Amino acid sequence: MTETSRRIAMIGLGSMGMGMARALLAAGHSVGGYDVTPAATATLATAGGHAAASPGAAAKGADIVVVVVVNAAQTETVLFGDNGLVPMLVAGSVVISCATMAPDAAKALAARCAEHGILYLDAPMSGGAVRAGTGELTFMASGTPEAFAAARPALDAMAGKVYELGDAAGIGASFKMVNQLLAGVHIAAACEAITFASKMGLDIAKVYEVITASAGNSWMFENRVPHILEGDYSPRSAVNIFTKDLGIVSDIGRAETFPLPIAASALQMFLMTAAAGMGRDDDASPARLIAQITGVNLPAAKAQ
């Protein structure tokens, strides 16, 4: 399949956004971008894109905008704040919103975009920076057929898999919430289990080998426990991401009168870890906190 080269704006150029920008460039698109950190914006220019001074400047002339910031508040700011991008877009352009946020927040942003004649694709993603750079992310997407159609050239370049989950914003966000509930619980459980194993005197490298071949395995256990075994708490994904995402899960539970005791325990574990000063460290850091509290041995943490 050949695609006509498009002008695409990328807002947010951290490891994920920069990877996605590279995938778009590799597919032959023209990419303008902006990040609040000037050095990140400059990196885009060296990669063959165009550095812009604001979200609005990046979006000028683009008909697809990809927003890869941390949360709903940042997304709102880049869309509608000072030098925001929505006023710079022509009607029929599409915003692909990738931040994890509450379903109601996604619905509200889509409605405000619609008032400006702008399409909105609720498109949270799964997959790390490596898969971002190779255009193999998974998107949990929902939106109108028109939004999907307008977003297609960018999705084709960025995604290994696009789940089309419904015709309105909020559904993609809801799927992502379910994923984050499980992911957060599984990381917390992995941290609890591996320190418990150490407390019982077990060889935790052997525990990793046995569990990853057994019914106790999870995607997160398999992916995160090596960070603990290597004592490497440099943030591939940070504790603060899970205080945020499990916080949103908790908010929904309270708003809907839906008890979530397992997710609540995991949220408390991440909050304790952040409170102990590790909020910006890797999300396997609850293991370090438990080890500190209980005095069990884990491989020494490397200097970051």
Add this chain to the structure above:
Amino acid sequence: MTETSRRIAMIGLGSMGMGMARALLAAGHSVGGYDVTPAATATLATAGGHAAASPGAAAKGADIVVVVVVNAAQTETVLFGDNGLVPMLVAGSVVISCATMAPDAAKALAARCAEHGILYLDAPMSGGAVRAGTGELTFMASGTPEAFAAARPALDAMAGKVYELGDAAGIGASFKMVNQLLAGVHIAAACEAITFASKMGLDIAKVYEVITASAGNSWMFENRVPHILEGDYSPRSAVNIFTKDLGIVSDIGRAETFPLPIAASALQMFLMTAAAGMGRDDDASPARLIAQITGVNLPAAKAQ
């Protein structure tokens, strides 16, 4: 590899024990067996084994005994209770103990066997009845080299994989505890997440498809959620297994002053489910309890 046919006793002929007996028979061994339920014992005879009237009667003349009962207390009874098997064994015979139990209980049973000159392999297992029948179970085993050597003909017939985890009883049990902590938390989290998804109005079959391809996946989510989607709560493994196993985990945590907040939440969820009358139902039943409490829709439970 050819093996000389051995006389092996199988104590406990539920779906797991009977599957293991079939695997032993298929490998050419002579198998005598006993179960507290006479009908289960009779099934062994129809499969080509020898039905016995007590653990001791089953063990007479055997040099390998495999004990597949529910817990430490039942294991103790079949080994040392009325018509128990240990007094019937000749010195140098081996007991392969497969029940999930506390590490200290495994150590104590091994010590009592040693007083009678009987070897003891601490060998909890992972894998369901299907893999039991095809001789493809995974064993998390520890014991003396002599115990491993004596157990080898039976392990060769029953196991796809034997992890040799240490030279003393209790280590295998500890590994199994770590596995059960994770497995129990992952089932509880799966039940919480899938009902939360239903509450948010999502198509839970689609949630299953998306999550099993995403970072929120676990072995248990993938295996148990289909029970919920099919409304099939016939017990492949029962809620009461996890009140027991997470109970042991909790006991160890208190004995060792080791907090286990995530496992504690999962234990409470299984206890609530058992208290609501579903203790003997499939361990995916916490989903039914949550649905009942919160009024969310799940596929209707089939009559059992």
